[in-house]
Amino acid sequence: MTADSMSRQREAVREDWAGRAKHWDNRADQVAEPAERMNVPLIEAADIRSGQTVLDIATGAGEPGLTVANMIGPNGHLTMSDMVPEMIATAKRRADEQGLTNIEFVISDMADLPSGDAQFDRTICRFGLMFCPEKPKAISEAYRVLKPGGRAAWMVWASKRDNLSFDIIDEAAKSIFGADNPLHDLERPFSLAAAGSLEALVRGAGFECDGEQDVVLSPKLPADKPFWGPLVDMAAGRARDAASPEERAAFDAEVERRFGKMITDGKYHISMHSRICSGLKPA
Ligand SMILES: C[S@@+](CC[C@H](N)C(=O)[O-])C[C@H]1O[C@@H](n2cnc3c(N)ncnc32)[C@H](O)[C@@H]1O
Structure with a gap:
C-alpha cells in the first residue's frame, strides 16, 4: 500500500468515526452492561x-x-487514547461522571503513539485494530511503549456471519442504502476476522504469545423488548441520518423483519464471536 493510499484510508476512518461519535455518545451508557461482558475476558488476558x-x-x-x-x-x-477527538470526548464525559481522577486523555493514531519507549505495564485495545490501515506498525508501537516484561492484549471481531446483529444491520443497510454507501463501513470491522490473523501480527512484532482465544456469547433476549436500537445507531447511524424519511422507514422495517426471524421460544437468539490475542514483551 502506498503512503498516499494509507493516508487516504486513515482520513476515511477518522471522518467515519467523527461522524458516528454523536450516536456513540447517546448510546454508550445504554450498552455499558453488555459492553462489560466483552471487557472482562480482555482485561483477564x-x-x-x-x-x-x-x-x-x-x-x-x-x-x-x-x-x-x-x-x-x-x-x-x-492513558485513554483515540485518533478521533469527538469519540474521546465521550470517554472523558463518562470518566468525569464516575469521578475518576487517575486518567489522562490523548488524541493519537495507534500507528504513531506519542509516548516514549517503555512507559506502560500494559496496553489494551478493544475493537480498534481492525480499523487501522497500518496494523503491523500499530502492534509494533504497542511493543515499543511497553516496559520489558509488559503485556499487551487486543480484541477483534470474528466473522460477520458469527456476529448476527452486525450481519442483520449490514444486510438491511446494503439492501436499502446500497452496498457502496460511503457512510456505512461494511468491511473494516471484520478485517481481522480470519482465525490466526491477529496472532500472526502479534508474533510478527516480537511478542511471546500463547495464541488466540475465542470469545463466544450467545445471549437470549426477550422478544417483547426490541433491543437493537443502540446497535443500529452505533453501526449505521450515519447512513440512516442521511437517508430520506422513506428510506429510513424502510431500513427500520427491514431491520425489524430480519431480527424477527431470530425469535424462538419467545426470545431473540443472538450470537457474538470475537477473538483475543495477548502478547508478552520479553523482559
Ligand atoms: C469500534 S470503536 C471501539 C471503541 C472502544 N474501544 C470499544 O470497544 O467500545 C473503534 C475506535 O477506534 C478508533 N480508531 C480507529 N482507527 C484508529 C487509529 N488508527 N488510531 C487510534 N484510534 C483509532 C475510532 O476513533 C473509534 O473510537
Whole structure:
C-alpha cells in the first residue's frame, strides 16, 4: 500500500468515526452492561492489576478503559487514547461522571503513539485494530511503549456471519442504502476476522504469545423488548441520518423483519464471536 493510499484510508476512518461519535455518545451508557461482558475476558488476558500504568488504545466511548481505571485504583495510571477527538470526548464525559481522577486523555493514531519507549505495564485495545490501515506498525508501537516484561492484549471481531446483529444491520443497510454507501463501513470491522490473523501480527512484532482465544456469547433476549436500537445507531447511524424519511422507514422495517426471524421460544437468539490475542514483551 502506498503512503498516499494509507493516508487516504486513515482520513476515511477518522471522518467515519467523527461522524458516528454523536450516536456513540447517546448510546454508550445504554450498552455499558453488555459492553462489560466483552471487557472482562480482555482485561483477564491482559492481566490488569492494581497500581499498573495502562494504555487503552482506540478507547472510543471508554471501553474497556473505564473499567480498567477502577481496577488499577488511585496508585495506577490510565492513558485513554483515540485518533478521533469527538469519540474521546465521550470517554472523558463518562470518566468525569464516575469521578475518576487517575486518567489522562490523548488524541493519537495507534500507528504513531506519542509516548516514549517503555512507559506502560500494559496496553489494551478493544475493537480498534481492525480499523487501522497500518496494523503491523500499530502492534509494533504497542511493543515499543511497553516496559520489558509488559503485556499487551487486543480484541477483534470474528466473522460477520458469527456476529448476527452486525450481519442483520449490514444486510438491511446494503439492501436499502446500497452496498457502496460511503457512510456505512461494511468491511473494516471484520478485517481481522480470519482465525490466526491477529496472532500472526502479534508474533510478527516480537511478542511471546500463547495464541488466540475465542470469545463466544450467545445471549437470549426477550422478544417483547426490541433491543437493537443502540446497535443500529452505533453501526449505521450515519447512513440512516442521511437517508430520506422513506428510506429510513424502510431500513427500520427491514431491520425489524430480519431480527424477527431470530425469535424462538419467545426470545431473540443472538450470537457474538470475537477473538483475543495477548502478547508478552520479553523482559
Ligand atoms: C469500534 S470503536 C471501539 C471503541 C472502544 N474501544 C470499544 O470497544 O467500545 C473503534 C475506535 O477506534 C478508533 N480508531 C480507529 N482507527 C484508529 C487509529 N488508527 N488510531 C487510534 N484510534 C483509532 C475510532 O476513533 C473509534 O473510537
